[in-house]
Amino acid sequence: MEIKKGFVLGAGIMGSGIAQLMAQKGIEATLVDVNEDIVKKSLGRIKKGLDGRVAKGKMTEEEVAGILSRIKPSTSMDDAAGSDFVIEAVIEDVKLKQKVFARLDEVTRDDVILATNTTACSISEIASAVKDPGRVVGMHFFNPAVVMKLVEIMPGLASKPEIVTRTREFAEFLGKIPVVTEKEGIAGIASRVLAALLNEAVWVLYEGIGSVADIDTALKMGANQPMGPLALIDLIGIDTHLSKTRTLYEKLGDARYRPCYLLEKMVLAGYLGRKSGKGFYDYTVDPPQPMVLK
Ligand SMILES: NC(=O)c1ccc[n+]([C@@H]2O[C@H](COP(=O)([O-])OP(=O)(O)OC[C@H]3O[C@@H](n4cnc5c(N)ncnc54)[C@H](O)[C@@H]3O)[C@@H](O)[C@H]2O)c1
Incomplete structure (x- = not known):
């Protein structure tokens, strides 16, 4: 399935990088955090980084304008409706992650992958908050997400193989080198x-x-x-x-x-x-x- 709309929850260090990466690849990325101020600061950081690329002659101003126009700031999880791929990057707290996944489950289509960028929370534990835990998977980017090549993909106990494959393909589409772990471990290999x-x-x-x-x-x-x-x-x-x-x-x-x-x-x-x-x-x-x- 073609991914046209991405949804990134958490506009901190990782979420902003992941949203930028999606936008650079032509995907419309909704970037959500708990208040407007945080999302605004995040967009400011993204713009600053991109302006730096223009100054170095690595990007044109038109490209930057295009990337920024594809990042949609929001403070509502309801905006996940209509998304084709969801990545959660809120703080490393499993209870919070379960809470937001339960909400994402209500809002999104059943065929949409719900990926978590968690470093060491259990994928299976996060997935237990969702009606179909088979559509939850770990998709761990490295910092800075725009630059670092590795993405570790980790299935939970219930993740469907097809979901893992689609997540790997999406990572490749984003220009990354995915490593898929054989099973859920306590944090990925790296x-x-x-x-x-x-x-x-x-x-x-x-x-x-x-x-x-x-x-x-x-x-x-x-x-x-x-x-x-x-x-x-x-x-x-x-x-x-x-x-x-x-x-x-x-x-x-x-x-x-x-x-x-x-x-x-x-x-x-x-x-x-x-x-x-x-x-x-x-x-x-x-x-x-x-x-x-x-
Ligand atoms: N920092 C890293 O190098 C790194 C690398 C890979 C993975 N991770 C993982 O990515 C996740 C995010 O890490 P980070 O470094 O971006 O953290 P961060 O502290 O920079 O950002 C987390 C953001 O989540 C937001 N948030 C909290 N509750 C929320 C909610 N209910 N809805 C929406 N947003 C909410 C916070 O306001 C904050 O802006 C963590 O699970 C972390 O382990 C971090």
Whole structure:
């Protein structure tokens, strides 16, 4: 089935990137969040990024205008009616995800795929809120969604094979390289492996072994990482990373995922990474400076 209209729930870091990606591929993308202010800010971020591409000569102003015209801001889940594909990207909270899926179930056509961009919530648990859990699937983009090539597709216990195949084809249409997991795991392959590495970097900082700058330099220079682990957690969002490691720790019981108390303190202090202006680095200054965190 041709996908002409996409619906993206949650206009945060991931939702805005996914809506932009859809619009770049000619799909009309409705982008929804809880209030107009958030959606407006999200559109502003998208425009800023696209304007940067124009400045570099990688896109024309006409192309940008076309992309922006295809993103429809909204604050109502009722607008999911008439959509051909739904991707949920609200915060990493399984109860909230179940709630929004129950509503999406009421509003959308029965043949529409309901995909979740969750990192570590259970696909089966989210799907249990829907009359036909067979149409729910995990479709996990990486950050920034417009740039990163990988999309991990994860079936829940009840996901229909046809739904998984259509989701893989849609990921390919969006220009991505999909990896479909054999079954539902606790987070996808890349997310799970990466979570352990990122977590270890926070523990090294908390134990006072290295500074923010030294830990990031060590991994960039010694392990050929394109960006340091602490800068990457800032990009992901400290709160999102914390929720993910907490889930992995609870479900796997493995000390590799034990969230460092420093992360808890940072979230309580409002240091959520790039999106709040402060995290392991201070983004209120240019260029961003490493923070001293204990
Ligand atoms: N940040 C990453 O690097 C990353 C990467 C891959 C997947 N994910 C996953 O994607 C999801 C979103 O993460 P994010 O980083 O974009 O988070 P975010 O905090 O940037 O954005 C989440 C958005 O959801 C909105 N929201 C909350 N309740 C809502 C509701 N009822 N209806 C509509 N919108 C609602 C919030 O207002 C917020 O704007 C999470 O499940 C996360 O685990 C994140």
